[in-house]
Amino acid sequence: MAALLADTETFTSAQDLHARLREQGEPVGLTTVYRHLQFLADAGELDVVRNDDGENLYRRCGTHQHHHHLVCHTCGRAVEIEGPEIEAWAERVAAAEGFTTITHTLEIYGTCPTCAGPQAADSLRK
Amino acid sequence: MAALLADTETFTSAQDLHARLREQGEPVGLTTVYRHLQFLADAGELDVVRNDDGENLYRRCGTHQHHHHLVCHTCGRAVEIEGPEIEAWAERVAAAEGFTTITHTLEIYGTCPTCAGPQAADSLRK
DNA sequence: ATCGTTGCAAATGTTTTGCATGTCA
DNA sequence: TGACATGCAAAACATTTGCAACGAT
Numbered sequence: 064m065a066a067l068l069a070d071t072e073t074f075t076s077a078q079d080l081h082a083r084l085r086e087q088g089e090p091v092g093l094t095t096v097y098r099h100l101q102f103l104a105d106a107g108e109l110d111v112v113r114n115d116d117g118e119n120l121y122r123r124c125g126t127h128q129h130h131h132h133l134v135c136h137t138c139g140r141a142v143e144i145e146g147p148e149i150e151a152w153a154e155r156v157a158a159a160e161g162f163t164t165i166t167h168t169l170e171i172y173g174t175c176p177t178c179a180g181p182q183a184a185d186s187l188r189k
Numbered sequence: 190m191a192a193l194l195a196d197t198e199t200f201t202s203a204q205d206l207h208a209r210l211r212e213q214g215e216p217v218g219l220t221t222v223y224r225h226l227q228f229l230a231d232a233g234e235l236d237v238v239r240n241d242d243g244e245n246l247y248r249r250c251g252t253h254q255h256h257h258h259l260v261c262h263t264c265g266r267a268v269e270i271e272g273p274e275i276e277a278w279a280e281r282v283a284a285a286e287g288f289t290t291i292t293h294t295l296e297i298y299g300t301c302p303t304c305a306g307p308q309a310a311d312s313l314r315k
Numbered sequence: 316a317t318c319g320t321t322g323c324a325a326a327t328g329t330t331t332t333g334c335a336t337g338t339c340a
Numbered sequence: 341t342g343a344c345a346t347g348c349a350a351a352a353c354a355t356t357t358g359c360a361a362c363g364a365t
Contacts, residue, residue, distance in 0.1 A: 094330095094348080113243070117330095117354080133282065146282070156297065160268050161305075162297075167297040170293065170294050176286075204353095218321065219322085227356095243354065
């Protein structure tokens with residue numbers, strides 16, 4: 064059942080996933096979807112990101128290691144990004160201020176080639 | 190009334206601010222606090238950050254320009270950070286994937302010297 | 316009289332939880 | 341039978357909105 068997300072490279076909300084499952088004939092309850100997503104996220108199987116609407120978006124990533132995302136804000140597709148320079152920079156800056164036990168969040172948003180491409184007007188309309 | 194936040198360098202939630210105002214004798218309504226915060230944020234007077242609990246935290250910053258924050262997750266105090274290298278890196282990475290109209294979010298979290306200092310044990314206990 | 320500000324109460328929307336039911340070993 | 345997965349309905353929470361009251365111009 065963890066295979067639910069194995070197919071998509073797009074960040075998906077619990078509500079979305081639930082709706083899609085019902086469409087596919089899986090009569091699964093919303094509660095169950097939430098429980099599974101939370102479990103998988105806790106287990107490090109899924110990456111979680113909170114969008115501006117306060118929704119949690121989930122995605123299965125190729126690596127369990129620390130990484131960031133380049134997310135298309137039109138279609139939601141995300142590319143995994145590694146940024147050793149950034150990690151180092153964050154550590155350095157924080158250390159310079161005397162901070163310890165440092166963590167950080169970083170996401171990049173943009174319009175992906177597919178969404179900007181043929182209908183490039185879309186990216187201008189907004 | 191915008192002066193409500195002029196005093197703190199800490200990210201504050203609407204609920205918090207409301208509670209603090211009541212304590213200070215200002216019998217202001219929660220709705221009003223929300224409305225003012227939203228207005229100020231829209232006007233670019235306040236920086237907004239969403240925490241893990243899904244709360245919006247607000248802070249008055251020294252500059253209206255694009256910058257990031259180094260936030261203490263114990264006391265909430267935040268230091269404004271500039272990172273030209275990061276901006277450039279984000280642009281470069283996104284462009285390399287063909288993304289356009291790029292934006293990004295970046296926050297660094299840690300324990301500030303004051304919170305880690307004398308009672309350094311705190312930062313180990315967690 | 317009128318326009319902008321306020322606050323209460325109710326609505327919204329996501330996520331969580333209580334509890335009763337079904338299932339598999 | 342007994343641990344566990346499920347689902348429904350209700351709760352929790354931050355935030356927003358409808359609407360009527362209030363104040364100053």
